[in-house]
Amino acid sequence: MGLAMPGDTRAWLLCNLRLAPKSDWEKPLSTGDLWWAREDVVCLSITRDRTVAEVLTAYGASQDEAEHLTLQQARDTFPGDSGVVLRAGQIETWAFCHEAIGEPEGHKEAILAKLSEGTETVLYFAANGMTVVHRLVDGSEMERFEPGNPHTLRASGQNPLWDSIHSLTSHPTSEQIVRGIESYLSVRIDSFTLSGPLTTVRLRNDQRVPIHVQDTRPTDQNVTRRAGLGGLLGSFQPDDITWPKKQETDGSEK
Template sequence: MGVEQWRWAGQERFAGFCLTFLLNREPAAVAASLGADSLTLMTLAEAERAYPISRPGALLRLGAFDNWVFCFEDRAPIANRTPAILRLSKDTRMLQLSRSGDGMVVVRDVVDGRTMEMFEPGGAVYVDGPLRPRIAALLPAHSRIVAALAVVGDEVGANLDRATLDGRLATALSPLNEPAGRR
């Protein structure tokens, strides 16, 4: 299990983000579930010019690893909202990590709308499962977000480094605004 490639997540620039992995989904279907009409291949720099932070909405950056699609949101995430979780996980498995601006980290494993596991690494456990002890084994040697990403990345076979996130990915801005809430 690699931890080093996930160190970027502990940097200040990524104070808050949501990273969602979905099994056997296409990027366009994920974007549509999150309220975006179309995807354009662009680098992060191009995306930030096309969709400046002053423009409201969630910036969706999507790619794939084998049978898994990922969606990375680092401003105004919506994939971690209850209605989106239900849509995204319908008929599939969803693994998701959210880090709020205040540093709270939440890991979710949802299958067809049913929460199989949900917890804060090193903190509250809402629904216990097999990922939590694997992440706990990496604490406190690594930050909660880096440990969580290393385990979830291992689970889905993803090595999502900064070069990938900064590179050309399917990108869209979603205007969707849904209520927050815990599931």
């Protein structure tokens, strides 16, 4: 059984990727510069003991169709409005999928259930200034929350990922959120890795999973809530979103 997350909140987070100017992409990066965590839209899943091929399969893509591209090459190759670009790789025993081009796919319940089947998956998903972190084990959502907002915390038992992210401050920045995830995973999410050559494949729009497929939410009695705190955000549907225009690589709008 998974934890309750209203499709409204999930839908509210969705938006088209607004690409940074090309001059920003070409700036030198360091492992200490978490540039990717500060982008307008970021979706990163990390799964224990999975291969790159298994991760892509969970998303509905095939490694056979993939190319080995840097992030810059992927942005030059694939338009953001023709599906989503999946970039997968390995960090020690964890396999990850980074989505930086197109409307993200990895936050969907069906994808997360497949990724975490028989193992553990952590998801970092941010859009338009709102961030949601998930932790799933064998298809069940063990933690889900918006960092810095304790009333959104839903946990099945303990909440070690929440504790790791909030170990230094009650209102973590995007960089501190990532550092907390790294501490929990005992790995470093290397910015060079995310910008460098990775197994890259485009998932076409007709291959994507509908957002509400496979709702694995449990009944309320299975969910631990912080006593005396409020609930989640109210309804917000995909049709209510005013999608921002996609930007060209020189920063001008289409």
